[in-house]
Amino acid sequence: MTRPDPDLPADPDLPADPDLPEQDVPVAAGSGDEPSLAAALEAILMVVDEPVGEVLLAQVTERPTAEVLAALHGLAADYDRAGRGFELRPVAGGWRFYSRATCAAYVERFVLDGQQARLTHAALETLAVVAYRQPVSRARVSAIRGVNVDGVMRTLMSRGLVEEAGSDRESGALLYRTTVHFLERLGLRGVDELPELAPFLPDLTGLDERLDAIDETTAAP
Amino acid sequence: MTRPDPDLPADPDLPADPDLPEQDVPVAAGSGDEPSLAAALEAILMVVDEPVGEVLLAQVTERPTAEVLAALHGLAADYDRAGRGFELRPVAGGWRFYSRATCAAYVERFVLDGQQARLTHAALETLAVVAYRQPVSRARVSAIRGVNVDGVMRTLMSRGLVEEAGSDRESGALLYRTTVHFLERLGLRGVDELPELAPFLPDLTGLDERLDAIDETTAAP
């Protein structure tokens, strides 16, 4: 602790740092008191505790959605370029401030639940099947994976990654889907952002009917 | 507003150096993967709910308090100059990001527009668990609902429906209970007026044991 730095009394009039490179950011509108759109968005996003869609942001700021979207992307790029400790990202259907991954080591000393239990292979595979097939019955997931998935599905539900989604009209089987939390964990805007399954999968026309037959064979209690 | 750090005794051996260089204030460190001090501070403050004091920030970033303080002031000045929608302010107990006062009109409109007067389904369910299990820890509520309830609990508290109720003697976990305001909203005079659950319940025998088991399962890292 023998650093040469004094315990500097905080200077109330600390001058603006002339070396700061970020003076050209387009945030300041310069038009009197009225804040710029970018500043208004920043202010709103400061108080949200869940992702906010650009449509709602457009309503509140009374600006066209396209303009709002452009401003959001502009801010996000601005933070990235400046290497700020936070980033603005579209996740799970909306925009939200996140701490930057490179700063994770510091943040995690404050955010206690930062370390989430790792998912097993079994859980990840089951999650993948649910994600691409939702809404899907447990029996169907079992048939695709070739193993009983009851335990894994329970784990996924208790982790808030999968939830019930009504029941199948014909069979009455409970159906499952992925949650918003799943999107957040993967950093996806929506399920439509999932990588294409097709490159990994040949044409499997008719396979589902066959799997249904297998469902009946193997899913019997 | 800003004052000398009262927690840190000035080191008499060190010469005062009013010209402490602020090379860490610029956010972009440019030094490889390691984030700059300013970026680390931004990351921490962006995700921490409570104000954080500079001494704690200095500990976590392993930098002298004076340097941290200078960086914080540098960031605050930077945001002010750029007219960002957020500001970094020292309040009682430490530093925190706030929405900027000049953007208040937008933020208020958002809060009023965006947050419906009606509670979400998730919030209602969480409230129900708190009401019938109070005083109860957040972990227990999470275990019962099967999802993380931190955000929802915050909402319930900010809506004045739930409040803190001391801490558990054994685990030290914070406990929560419903408020008088909650009872009023429900038209009841006391918690004892909540309708009995029994007629609605199939059989709760053994539920608590199961929940304890769940607690153990989900609390594991």
Next chain:
Amino acid sequence: MSEGSAGQTVSVGAPFQVHLGAVFEGPFDLLLSLIAKHKLDVTEVALSKVTDEFIAHIRAQSRGGAQWDLGQATEFLVVAATLLDLKTARLLPTGEVDDDEDLALLEARDLLFARLLQYRAYQQVAEIFARRISAEAGRHPRSVSLEPHLAGLLPEVLLGLGPEEFAALAARVLTPRPVPTVSMAHLHSPRVSVREQAAILVMALRRSRTSTFRVLTSDCAGPLLVVARFLALLELFREGVVTFDQVSPLGELRVRWTGSEDGEVGVTDEFDGTPMESTDDPT
């Protein structure tokens, strides 16, 4: 049953696994690993080439004295039977399709092949999921309480429920979800001898000449016995005293006795040695 690595958070109904240095979850996982191990493409050839090893691993599993979940064991058996069929077909002089049985075999092969490819696709996507999740883990969302002056602006909250409805909601939330499977963890697996089971099968088949797997296992008290009978059947097949056929894929597995009317049938006791590092076999 294993190091528990695939089921670290799964306490009930832990998946059925087979050892091959690593832990496998399900027949497709095992098959794909075997194919990868031999640096084969996923083709029909690969399927028939890895058949022996696949069967060997089922054997090794049973030798471990592990408990078998019937639902999961079934999948292994279905795949094993299909693989055996494929292998048998390749041993035939020609690959020509000249009767319904061959057609059914082709269909079974295609189905197995398609399921294997489908499973592989999800396995690959699961890897992408894992990468995304770990990339995402370093980012933390801002999720803070409302600044006090803003919280004061919030309109009076509307519960929208009366006390009775609220109680009903609470009851529903507090009711434990039905547990979909019954834990068998408390059951001890009795020791089962494949050789003994083979003797039972020989008696039954000599009497009836033909039978089905379903009938042959109808008196089995538990999954372990079913598996032991299946393994015994494989042994008998190896001894050349039974043949299998399956009219439709996943349909009834028919067993026909082709051995002698009497005399000893030599079934090895390789399954019946001392259980290996079994933790759940009380012995």
